[in-house]
Amino acid sequence: MFKERIKNYINEKRTAHFSLYKRGGGVLIGVSLVAAALQLLLVKNYIIDGGIVGISILLAHITDYKVGFYIFLLNTPFLLLGLFYLGKRFLLISLCALLFLSLELYMLEPFPALTKNPILVILLGGICLGMGVGMIIRFGGSLDGTEILAIMLSQRTPFSIGQYVLFFNFFIFFSSIFVFGLLEAVYSLATFCIACKTIDLSLKNIRL
Template sequence: MSPNQHKKTTVTKTLKRGFFLTLGALLVSMALEVFLVPNQIIDGGIVGISIIASFLFPIPLSAFLLVLNIPFLIFGYKQIGKTFTLSTLYSVSIMSLGVQFIHGAPTVTNDFLLAAVFGGITLGLGVGLILRYNGSLDGTEILAIILTRSIPFSVGEIIMFFNIFILGSAGFVFGWDKAMYSLIAYFIAFKTIDLVLEGLDESKAVTIISNNAPEIAEAIMARLGRGVTYLFGKGGFTGEEKEILYCVVTRLELAKLRQIVLDSDPDAFVAVEHVAEVMGGRFAKKAIHP
């Protein structure tokens, strides 16, 4: 790749990242000001702390969102990396501006359950986009990443501890019914984030052990358009040499793959595993037969 092509590609990637970080931050702003905050429903992390603080003190929510995140960004700059820190700072700034701009907009619903559900979905979409493009909206995530280097807990466990404390605090400030609605919103946002990061075509790795391995492999390649890799093993009880098939399919293709295997060998051993991410190879190829 020539220097000009490399520069053009870098600019394109930066603009794309900036667009989706902006979109994600604005979605989060909408979730907060249109659904959650007017109904006193909170999120976890710095966002949740900011909502509680803005309720207790006569300071705008947008100011808390920005100011409370800055110490974590400064603390994590050298630890986490320049790109991640700058992307996070940009996302937090856009979110803060979005909250300030949208503040005072008409509330869509006063039904707490509807606010928790649709606020959680909108929040999850926004946060998912930001995470997908190498950013964050929460300084506690940076703190958790750093803390994992010195304490025997994962990032997820540390964030969960923070959020249990924050969501529990909402019970004392807004009432326990609002705290429970906040848990609903948090859970829905969490699941929506997974959906954005993994996509609708969640991938599955399938291991097949069968005496009809060549026939099954040919059918998978012909009917699903997916590549198949041969592995070789030996049965633990029989000592017999075995051909093992390994392939990766989408969640939507899994049922058809099962049927292919059953049609060829009803006694085949099939193990299905979740795959977090797939890159390269022929995986992007679509099925070539209905």
């Protein structure tokens, strides 16, 4: 599940053939897809994603701060750590992506959810989210600090990157039961699986 995206994180040559304008445009489109998936489908239906985004949705629900604020705040320390492993380009692209995402989430917040149908929310939300995250990774950035942490931990322990990511997300989805309820947690897990599959499919044929 995480093989293709981790390969793109650790290979700094993965975006060398992209121009600055193409890379910026690709990241902006990816951010827009993520923002639309979160604000127009998932958040207002009490469905979360995994990683930092999921934690941010939970925290925003139980506090007075916005989702975009938590996504930027919680990701920043992990991205600074990732600077030493993944390079300056990765850090700059990721920080720009997070800034744009926070802004777009704020702009889309007043709009209602596109649908309340759980099947449509899971499918459309998962696909849209996965496509957006996949584009951001493809053009050299990231929105999820937990995967960066998993890369670093896996280099010092016998556990794999995938095992760490699954552990982090199990804790996040389990916690969502107490915030939103069991059914919403199940919906969130289904959305996460669809998003992960979409990410991996979108990165499968990338020239490395």
